[in-house]
Amino acid sequence: MEHTLHQFLFPAMMLFATGLLGAMFKRNLITIFMSIELMLCGAMLAFVAFASAYNDIDGAVFAFFILAIAAAEVAVGLAIITRLFKLENTVSTKNLNTLGD
Amino acid sequence: MMQEIIYFVFCGLCLGGALGVLIVPGYVNSAMSMLVSMLGVAGLLLLMEAYFLAFVVVMVYAGAVMVLFVFVVMFVGDRRDNTGFMKKVALVLLWVGLGIVLGLFEPEILKGGVSEALKSGADRAVPPAVSVAKNYGISLFTTFMLPFQVAGVLLLAAMVGIVAVAKRGTHKKRGGMESA
Numbered sequence: 001m002e003h004t005l006h007q008f009l010f011p012a013m014m015l016f017a018t019g020l021l022g023a024m025f026k027r028n029l030i031t032i033f034m035s036i037e038l039m040l041c042g043a044m045l046a047f048v049a050f051a052s053a054y055n056d057i058d059g060a061v062f063a064f065f066i067l068a069i070a071a072a073e074v075a076v077g078l079a080i081i082t083r084l085f086k087l088e089n090t091v092s093t094k095n096l097n098t099l100g101d
Numbered sequence: 102m103m104q105e106i107i108y109f110v111f112c113g114l115c116l117g118g119a120l121g122v123l124i125v126p127g128y129v130n131s132a133m134s135m136l137v138s139m140l141g142v143a144g145l146l147l148l149m150e151a152y153f154l155a156f157v158v159v160m161v162y163a164g165a166v167m168v169l170f171v172f173v174v175m176f177v178g179d180r181r182d183n184t185g186f187m188k189k190v191a192l193v194l195l196w197v198g199l200g201i202v203l204g205l206f207e208p209e210i211l212k213g214g215v216s217e218a219l220k221s222g223a224d225r226a227v228p229p230a231v232s233v234a235k236n237y238g239i240s241l242f243t244t245f246m247l248p249f250q251v252a253g254v255l256l257l258a259a260m261v262g263i264v265a266v267a268k269r270g271t272h273k274k275r276g277g278m279e280s281a
Contacts, residue, residue, distance in 0.1 A: 007108060008145060010204055011115050015138070017199045018119040025192060026123070030174060034122050034135045037166065041142050044158075048231065052149040055229055057236040061245055063154050064237070067161050068252040072259035074166050078173045079263040085177050 008049035015042030029081050029091045033074060040070045108148060115141030120196060124189045128174040132167060139163045150232040 015038050022035025044066045051059030085091055088098075114137055121134025139162040146155035230236050241249050 006207060008149060010207055011112050011141075011145060013203045013207060014116050014200055015119050015142070017203065018116070018123060018196060021192060021196060021199070022123050025188070028128075030128050030170070030177065031122065031131050034131055034170065037135065037162070038119050038122060038138065041139065041158075041162070045142055045145060048146060048149055048151050048154060052151065052229060052231050055231075057230045057240045058244065060151055060154060060231045061237055061240045063151075064157070064241070065245075065248055065252055067157065068256060071161060071166060072255050074169060076259050076262055076266070078169055079266045081173055082176055083266050083269070091177055 005049055005053040008052075009046060012042045012045035012049060015039070015045060017042075027092055027094055029084070029093065029096075032093070033077050033081070036077075037070060037074060040066055040073075104148075107144075111141050111144030111148065113141070114138070115145060116200075117141075120193070123192050123196065127179055128177070129171065129179045132170045132174060135170070136163055136167050139167070150229050152232055153234040153237060154231070 019035040019037070019039030019042060022038065023032050026032050026035060044063045047059045047062045047066070051057065081091060084096070088096060090096065116138075118134045118136070118138025118141055121137065122131050125131055125134050139158060143155040143158045143163070146152075146158060
């Protein structure tokens with residue numbers, strides 16, 4: 001196949017950058033979590049791109065670990081969000097300033 | 102030619118869905134555009150001939166994680182995102198700027214590390230390593246045995262933690278943090 005490494009690294013980096021923008025600038029927790037998922041997905045894509053380019057399986061195996069981390073992280077995070085919603089009745093980071101000054 | 106068209110379709114799905122997470126109003130719409138993005142990622146993995154990983158991504162991300170997100174969105178209630186219009190325009194401009202910068206400088210950044218021979222796939226006599234599912238199993242159970250076990254422990258810990266977080270306060274009413 002005629003695909004090059006750069007063709008897949010660009011979407012990987014853009015996914016990571018989009019996730020970073022979302023995690024920095026969005027105001028509600030659910031979208032922030034989706035952005036973190038996007039960042040993990042971009043990292044996974046980069047891992048597999050390099051594994052494919054070097055014809056080495058190790059990088060692609062790390063995609064499995066990223067999937068496991070992502071699943072654990074999103075499950076715990078969403079449990080915390082539901083708990084927080086029960087307590088505070090909001091998921092916006094504007095209103096969640098109990099630990100602030 | 103067909104290859105390029107398919108690549109651009111998947112790339113567009115991937116990046117368009119990611120941008121949708123940033124700017125689309127409403128949580129359900131955000132979740133759906135993330136689903137589109139994940140399907141694009143699976144398509145890109147297919148183009149890399151990592152077939153097994155593509156199906157795992159569809160199952161785990163587009164299946165399990167998305168169901169979790171939609172469940173929580175339904176629990177919280179689908180409300181409008183109150184991000185202002187100007188902020189969205191600023192986000193899109195920042196995104197496009199980042200895209201231009203990354204697209205321009207990415208080959209330069211990588212120039213030192215990746216030799217010319219590695220830019221395209223390996224020789225076609227044998228199937229590439231990432232396309233054979235057997236390789237993943239062998240690697241997981243030899244080289245990555247310890248990380249594999251640690252990942253299992255992590256998932257168990259996450260499960261216990263979720264139960265602990267979700268169960269607390271269901272039988273006795275707690276005061277809530279707003280009194281603090």
